[in-house]
Amino acid sequence: MTPDQIIDGLQCGHFDRDSFVNLKAAGVHGVVVTCGFWEGTLESLDSLGRWRDLIRENSDVAAFGYTPEAIETAAAEGKVAAILGYQNSNLFEGRIRLVEMWAELGVRVVQLTYNNQNELAGSCYEAEDSGLARYGREVIREMNRAGILVDCSHVGNLSTLQAIAASEKPIAVTHANADSLFAHKRNKTDDVLHALRDTGGVIGVAAYRNITGDYFSGPIENWCEMVAKTVDIAGIDSVAIGTDRSHNFTAPDYAWMRMGRWTRGVDYGAASAARPGKAPPPDWFQSLTDMQIIPNGLRSVGFSEEEVAKITHGNWLRLYGETFRKSNS
């Protein structure tokens, strides 16, 4: 892949043909897609089925990103590789033996928990982060073995540190920012970023205004300044892109993301009562095709071609190579 070709560590929402056409136009040739937030096993299978149909129906512009090689092939052919991921572990429904089956069905990235504490780990939004629970340790071991990348984006910082320590393979924070650059519950403390750096993990710098702040959501140079400052903390081999961009989201989708079925009340997720709705995208990121300006933005803040390539796709490819493989143990 060339330095101008991008892998996005996380997008979500209702993808359609336009999504792939626009991603391709932006030079995005790999993207981790969110197949579920709260859904249990059967609902997650439904989602996987819809994703298979979608990719098949658009096979001239889209492909499955089951391996790093498949992503590189898609890029060479001008296609967009969808890497199947879930932002929660409810697809397992507490069953350790389902982890390898989901891997065999093509799932490559699973977040230990979403906005609420669960049987695996604590969430960034709970009053207390429980740390990694016993089932969470088991699931990480099984994901390591089965070839699923552990994602700790919405996971609490303590649980994330413990997941990094527990995992035999490097892990990802697919979409978050450095808490020291923009303070938010969803963002990661420097000790988490240092632990990613020290273990070969990767953080995808987000471009979601609620967790990026207005300054870094200004012109592309500002956002790339955030990337550079994240590299100062986590190192050039552990920083990539994870925009958290959503496709065709409407109010019921935000309600589902935030409230799911767990509350009769209102939850704002990364938003707030003062700014409850859809956050406006960063100034530089009005449409999906604007992602094409990222590589030059990175150059403008001083990154070399080699560094640009690591950030735009190389670090993700390296991590996928280390984690998307089934081990014998």
Added chain:
Amino acid sequence: MTPDQIIDGLQCGHFDRDSFVNLKAAGVHGVVVTCGFWEGTLESLDSLGRWRDLIRENSDVAAFGYTPEAIETAAAEGKVAAILGYQNSNLFEGRIRLVEMWAELGVRVVQLTYNNQNELAGSCYEAEDSGLARYGREVIREMNRAGILVDCSHVGNLSTLQAIAASEKPIAVTHANADSLFAHKRNKTDDVLHALRDTGGVIGVAAYRNITGDYFSGPIENWCEMVAKTVDIAGIDSVAIGTDRSHNFTAPDYAWMRMGRWTRGVDYGAASAARPGKAPPPDWFQSLTDMQIIPNGLRSVGFSEEEVAKITHGNWLRLYGETFRKSNS
């Protein structure tokens, strides 16, 4: 009910006709039965269906204990009232709106979590007790409203304290002992027992050797000495009986209770690697009918008739009266 008539705050296992016949012979006229440990919504409905068949097929000796009045009626008629309970909240499958539906189907007691941390609370067996999570607070509010008694027996001590504080109605620890009398992760610290006392909650003193210890599992006087010492801590209005007796359990049942589907490894629950199998029952409690010696055992350690009646059934009936009712709010 007379002082010699007993309500047992928790039993589990595969009940059959003999179970009811023997409970009746022992003077046990109310018992919270465990309809599930790890089962999700559909499996929990299956279990509820089997329980309905069992009660219907044995309606000469068994009845449903949906209300305190129904339990008293059963006692007057010489029947055993089954109070439907679950030792985990998986029957809700994370859906807050299912709480009231389960209440309408007759469920009266639900433990927030069993041996593992979940979306509601921390467990006594995790390295860290998370405290009560956001969904746990929601579920307690909904159980209060729908008429389901909150059970914190396997819940961690911190989560239990927070559940007591969060609940508008008193809660139960249906089957556990005082940690200060026999130290075990499953047992409750004195601050929990004091909080139960101060809020009208009730602890059912257990007769499961692994959490009772050998001394208090000796002759009935020893076990009743434990009851008396628990009363010294929690007060006469907050102590009752919750034997944790199991019916027709075999090795696969213990494997299911302890490992469910969450681990590929071995978990011992309240047992240990040194004593992994079924714990021998207390010396005084070789058969179910031995429960008939409890009232005289309580008298032998100095309890008055009024006190015996509170411990054998009165405290449970009072608590059920306060919690088994649907509120308008």
